[in-house]
Amino acid sequence: MDGESEHIDGRKARGNKRRAEIIDATLAIVTRDGAAGVTHRTVAKQAGITTSLSTYYFATLDDLLVAALSSVADTYTTRIRQIIDGPGDKLRGLAELIAESAGPGRERALAERELSTLAARRPALAPVARRWRENVAELAATLTDDPEAIAALVAASDGLCTAILIDNAPADTDYVRRILTRAIHAHRDAVVS
Amino acid sequence: MDGESEHIDGRKARGNKRRAEIIDATLAIVTRDGAAGVTHRTVAKQAGITTSLSTYYFATLDDLLVAALSSVADTYTTRIRQIIDGPGDKLRGLAELIAESAGPGRERALAERELSTLAARRPALAPVARRWRENVAELAATLTDDPEAIAALVAASDGLCTAILIDNAPADTDYVRRILTRAIHAHRDAVVS
DNA sequence: GTACAACTAGGACTATCGTTCAAATACATG
DNA sequence: CATGTATTTGAACGATAGTCCTAGTTGTAC
Structure with missing residues (x-):
């Protein structure tokens, strides 16, 4: 304190x-x-x-958990920043990152989700837990100016991770990318109805 | 066993x-x-x-947790089924349900998320934890035949809940509904790029 | 080397945990 | 009332938790 x-x-x-x-x-x-x-x-x-x-x-144990969550968050931050600063298809890079949660990255992603959930209770963890979402939002901001599209992409990314982790949903990169694209690029006509 | x-x-x-x-x-x-x-x-x-x-x-404590999670899941199942069987705008109904997570329903939604995360570790909890997603998918199936659109809506719903619970994101019903709509109704042209 | 701070080891204290058990009480059925 | 089952109690056992404390070790500056 x-x-x-x-x-x-x-x-x-x-x-x-x-x-x-x-x-x-x-x-x-x-x-x-x-x-x-x-x-x-x-x-x-x-x-x-x-x-x-x-x-x-x-x-205290809290100190340890905060440090652990920070470490995981740092890893993701680095990865996303590489995608943002990199030359390739940013959406595809994000899709690959998400799809990793089904394979070798599953345990790490699970750890991140577990610690994030913990963050809802422990104020000390909250700012760290927010970083992943902020990073995705930043990536989205390079693709669109529409704040709702950004929010949609963040939500879709998070929901896809959950689907893969909890539901064992398919984690094909192209599939993930198509759903991400759907969130960020929607025609105004479609949104109306 | x-x-x-x-x-x-x-x-x-x-x-x-x-x-x-x-x-x-x-x-x-x-x-x-x-x-x-x-x-x-x-x-x-x-x-x-x-x-x-x-x-x-x-x-055992597991029995108790399973029963508790089942109870929460039952509540949501009932609510969603009312929306599906009801006359009104289904997407709006879902949006209202999600937006509740910011207000009076926050604690209950948090409990559900906490127990769902637990489900990733305890196999006994997994089938119960899947119900929420299946219910949303069922609702989505009444609006479209496109399986990717359904997956996108489920992901968006889940991600929006997370945003509200962890991020204290705005939970205006219309706002939530617009993002949900974006997921389920995307123009093919938009999806391509 | 000496001195001082950083580091490590091992143990202990107190608290709480899941679970079990024997004994008591309530309730229905005869 | 008598009898058997469902429910409830209070206490206990062994295990493990967070945290603290004391003593020993290492490394470094002088």
Whole structure:
């Protein structure tokens, strides 16, 4: 709550490596057992360290969850920014990113969703959880000026991820791209009715 | 797993009232503290009963969570079916339902999302969690034959709920309806590019 | 080397968890 | 009333949780 919370985050150089290890272990746990499985003990065992060492770097479990969610969000932010700044078909890039949730990226996407849901309860997680949506919105903003089209694309992206994760929906890139396109490019005539 | 699991579910008439009370208490807990806050003890205290009575009706915590999620899903199923069978503008009805997530229905929608996310881990919850999407798809099927349009509407509905719950996005009914319309009614020309 | 801060280990304290159990109570049926 | 079943209680067991504490180790600046 107060300024004292930094005295743990800002250790020295060597400690940051440990921090990263602990965060990775946390994500492995979220991946395998869900956010509910994250405890100082399980994380420590996963990381091959003692329990107290985990509390040394993350005084409370919340600190640890915030750090883990931030790490996942950073990964997605980087990926989307590559798509935005890249030369190719941005919608297709986004579609590929989404479609990954069905394959190798499933566990990571699941972890992200789990932590995002957690964010609805813990204010500290909220701003981090919002980043994914903001990034997609930014990508959409390069394709259209219509704010509703942007909102539609963000909603479609999120809904498609859910469909893939929860519903095991088909995750063909072209298919995903067509649905994304549908959201962002709608004729005015069609919208009226 | 075996047939023995029914010997608790199918008590007598009086017991079903208790069951309903316990489920309501569970939803109240999920609403207030999230799914992680659901324990036999917290539920029992919320319901004003003893802990062992909660285990009497729901032998395991999973049983209780399944029952709670089923209860929420039933509510939504009923609402959507009213919209489908009703006379009015179905898309508007859906938009109203979604927009409710910002107001009085927020807690309930949050509970549903929380339990749905849980479903990704617990197979017992998965079929129940799928119902909401199937219902929306059924509604969409009354408006179009295009399977991609149906998928797009389901994705948009889900994404809009998320936006409202996590992002505190605007929840104006007309606004929501316009975005839904955009998903289901897209011109072929627009889709191409 | 000495001193000081960063880091690590191991254990302990208290709390709460899921679940079980034997005993009590309520209720219906005879 | 008697009897059996459904319901309810209160307590308990073993397991695990978050967090804290003390002592030991490592690394670095002087």
